[in-house]
Amino acid sequence: MYGGGAANSNSLFGGGGFMPSQSTAVPESSGISNSKGRSAHSLLPLTVKQIMDAAQASDDKSNFAINGVEVTTVRLVGRMLGKVERVTDVAFTLDDGTGKIDVNRWENESSDTKEMADVNNGNYVIVNGGLKGFQGKRHVVAYSVRRVMNFNDITHHFLHCIHVHLEHTTPKSQMNANTATPHHANQVPFPNNQATTFSASANAAGDDVSNLVMSVFHHPSVINLEHGVTMEYVLDCLKLPEDVVRKVILYHVEQGNIYNTIDDFHYKSAMNG
Amino acid sequence: MDTSSPAALVNAEIMGMFVGRRVRTVVQVQRSEGGVVVGLSTDGHQLTIKSAMDVPVSHFMEVYGIAENNQAIRAEVCTDFGPNFDAKAFDGLCKLASDKFKHMFL
Numbered sequence: 001m002y003g004g005g006a007a008n009s010n011s012l013f014g015g016g017g018f019m020p021s022q023s024t025a026v027p028e029s030s031g032i033s034n035s036k037g038r039s040a041h042s043l044l045p046l047t048v049k050q051i052m053d054a055a056q057a058s059d060d061k062s063n064f065a066i067n068g069v070e071v072t073t074v075r076l077v078g079r080m081l082g083k084v085e086r087v088t089d090v091a092f093t094l095d096d097g098t099g100k101i102d103v104n105r106w107e108n109e110s111s112d113t114k115e116m117a118d119v120n121n122g123n124y125v126i127v128n129g130g131l132k133g134f135q136g137k138r139h140v141v142a143y144s145v146r147r148v149m150n151f152n153d154i155t156h157h158f159l160h161c162i163h164v165h166l167e168h169t170t171p172k173s174q175m176n177a178n179t180a181t182p183h184h185a186n187q188v189p190f191p192n193n194q195a196t197t198f199s200a201s202a203n204a205a206g207d208d209v210s211n212l213v214m215s216v217f218h219h220p221s222v223i224n225l226e227h228g229v230t231m232e233y234v235l236d237c238l239k240l241p242e243d244v245v246r247k248v249i250l251y252h253v254e255q256g257n258i259y260n261t262i263d264d265f266h267y268k269s270a271m272n273g
Numbered sequence: 274m275d276t277s278s279p280a281a282l283v284n285a286e287i288m289g290m291f292v293g294r295r296v297r298t299v300v301q302v303q304r305s306e307g308g309v310v311v312g313l314s315t316d317g318h319q320l321t322i323k324s325a326m327d328v329p330v331s332h333f334m335e336v337y338g339i340a341e342n343n344q345a346i347r348a349e350v351c352t353d354f355g356p357n358f359d360a361k362a363f364d365g366l367c368k369l370a371s372d373k374f375k376h377m378f379l
Contacts, residue, residue: 047377049279079350097280097297097337098378124352151335151354155363158282162366162374 043128045075045160048099056133064131064138067168074140076101076127077148077157083121090116094127094140102139103127115145124148126157212238213248217258217269228261228268279379280337282370284363285318289343290371296340299354299363302328310334315364320344326351333358 046066054064054071064071078096090105107113119125129142148154216222216234235245249267252258258267280297281287288296300312300320310325312334323341325348328334333354338346370378 049379050377053376097282099279122350151333151352152359152362155359155366158366158370158378159362161377162369165374165377 043073043075044069044071045157045164046071047158047161048076048078048094048096048101050098050161050165051076051101051131051138052099054138064133067165069168071131073143074129074131075157076103076129076140077124077154078127080119080121080123080125080145083119085116092121094125102137103129103142103145104139105129105142105145119145119147124151124154126153209240209244210248210251212240213245214252214257214269217267218271223269223271225268226261228258228266230265231267234267281379282367283340284316284367285314285320285343286316287367287371288314288320288340288346291340292342294340295337295349296346297335297337298346298367299333299335299358299360301333301358301360302330304330315360315367318344320346322351323347326353328353329356332356333360 044066050066051064051071051074054066056064076094076096078094081093081095081100083090083092089107092103092105093100094103105112105116107116124147126144126146126148127140127142128144129140132139132141213234216229216237222229231242231246231249234249235242238245249258253260253267256270258269260266261268278295280295281291283291283296283298285298288298298314298320300310300314300322302310302312303319304311305325305327308324310322310328312320312322314320321344322334322336322338323345325334325336328351333356335352335354336346336348337350338348341347
């Protein structure tokens, strides 16, 4: 591909380090990182348990993935244990109640040394740092270690962990549900419009009735009922002619959007699994 | 001090599910006599904390320890959380951490 020129240039770079040919790897990796870029570089609040459960990428890079999101920078909150001060760094174990992890803080500046002198064994600390893996052991190289002054920060941290976990797990599953059953995609926006649309819907076109019927099945109080609801329930909600509603329900049963549950009279939306 | 096993975040009600195991909770100190603290859990029950450290009355105290039954903890580590602590938020966290999001904590 490169011909003789490449051979020459390779000899120029023969000492190792960065080879020009490595630039060919850029488009590949940048393509992948487009989807993950933001997450990979943002600070993720985590519990130590989540870190220990995280999958490590099979290659020898120290990449971790939690909920399918690449993790490099993390925030942990826990108690400092076993602090050891050395010439250039401070090492300690962080116990957040869910597990323990080793933390290392390099002291490059005098401000780093001052920060580390301020925290001692038994103190609650907030650690921001890079998550590293070495020979199967996980540890954190801290960028900052601050003592917890307001203990609500501990509660807040764990709630934040849960919130971020939800953010990374919930939208995906909804997207999957929508792509798996495309018919729902149009119906999802209508779940709570019943009251406002009922009066106008007496002579509505078929699609509107269809949306109304599905909105009953997708109503929060209905969608999680194990047995679903009867056609009478739908009629009672919508006050529409029985034959119209029956036709719509049968249509959606055929389409696979709703299905019979315990008998021929109970129906349930397929949307929530 | 045994810190090898994770500690479940609990209020008094949830502590019933972790008798004999390591738990972690916060109580508001009501009285303290000779290393035994009686405090109010974040869900409004009285808990007895044995081998606790001295924390001023009305302060919140975090306790790591073994749940002896659903009303008593043998303390391993105590931390004075001071007089201002959001007990309601902590109580909500306990419920989430012991139920739907247990896998993130235990």
